[in-house]
Amino acid sequence: MMTRQKVAFYTLGCKLNFSETSTIARDFENEGFDRVDFTDPADIYVINTCSVTDNADKRFKTIVKQTQKVNPKAFVAAVGCYAQLKPQELADVDGVDLVLGATEKFKITDYLNDLSKNDFGEVHSCEIEDADFYVGSYSIGDRTRAFLKVQDGCDYKCTYCTIPLARGISRSDTLQNVLKNAKEISEQNIKEIVLTGVNIGDYGKGEFGNKKHEHTFYELVQGLDTVEGIERLRISSIEPNLLKNETIDFVSKSRTFVPHFHIPLQSGSNTILKLMRRRYMKELYVDRVTKIKDVMPDACIGVDVIVGFPGETDELFLETYHFLAELNISYLHVFTYSERDNTQAANMEGVVPKNVRSKRSKMLRGLSVKKRRAFYESQIGTHRTVLFEGENKEGYIHGFTENYVKVKAPWNPELVNTLQEVNLTKIDEDGLVRFSFVSQPLTA
Structure with missing residues (x-):
């Protein structure tokens, strides 16, 4: 019986990268790989790169060295924005075997016929004009929160930004598929979804450079508010010129969208x-x-x-x-x-x-x-709802209110991934907020 091969992932950069890494990881699992932690021995390491952070190349080299220490024979693949912008630079890093650009990263398992180490990195990178189709994705890892990708690319020409060069034109998922993904997330007992993309306020542009908006961002928000099983929806980052009054008014009365x-x-x-x-x-x-x-x-x-x-x-x-x-x-x-x-x-x-x-x-x-x-x-003195996270940080559990106040309490595993009604009472020495429970805590 053949041993199942192990794959590990490391993500640099934004929420959008995390959602795409998670989707790529599920593709590996569907192909029969076992996902392990990045610090564990693996047969394949996939590094999802970022072009925004200042020292992206240094970070990348450090991460590749970590993989080689754990398993010098492991196959190392680089994907993501930096891989699209400077593929040869990444391919020349000692230990890198494969570099995939913007369109190829979602077909990574097709490139893994031979996992033996290469003397040099192999590059498969498209012209960014070819990145004109949409691949939906969402992250499931942190049980309390999922990142749901609704849009990719950008048509803006900000003079400092490489993202249009790394991700291509603005294009969106269909409303039907976004709602389907949101429903799948809700069925995983995840309490909060964060909407993510490069320019999510531009949501609605179709594939192949179609400039016509099939749906607006406002319609997306309205549709997601009706998905059962989701406790919270959070808009991540949205351009001021695309944040319309109708969206702000809707969020203020919404069942699930939070005031953040x-x-x-x-x-x-x-x-x-x-x-x-x-x-x-x-x-x-x-x-x-x-x-x-x-x-x-x-x-x-x-x-x-x-x-x-x-x-x-x-x-x-x-x-x-x-x-x-x-x-x-x-x-x-x-x-x-x-x-x-x-x-x-x-x-x-x-x-x-x-x-x-x-x-x-x-x-x-x-x-x-x-x-x-x-x-x-x-x-302080207000009544809020807190979603508690799963990590024990030096004896404390942390969580966030709907309006993004970070709170802390002594570690209690029964609070993980639960929503609790609290009264915010004081700011602690570390700047986080203490609270009292409104009633007996509800466990998961």
């Missing part, structure tokens, strides 16, 4: 927004935040912001800093600008020295800590 929005800003200076070729000015952003807070005063609003973009003078950075300081938001994701090959921004004048970028990043991270603290303080 993550809205990329990137800069609080209209001068920089124009250089970035963003599709809005900061006044629209203020309008979106104001609208959300009008109908959902306790909503959590997260913000992406890039510091050190070419042309960002001290004055323009301070414009961004003060803009964010005065805005009624809850936390920041701060990205330090880094040059990307084949982007317009890489050739722009006004390059900001790296030590200045680092200093600005530190300032905004400090502001984020203050914003989160203020938001948490505003929630």
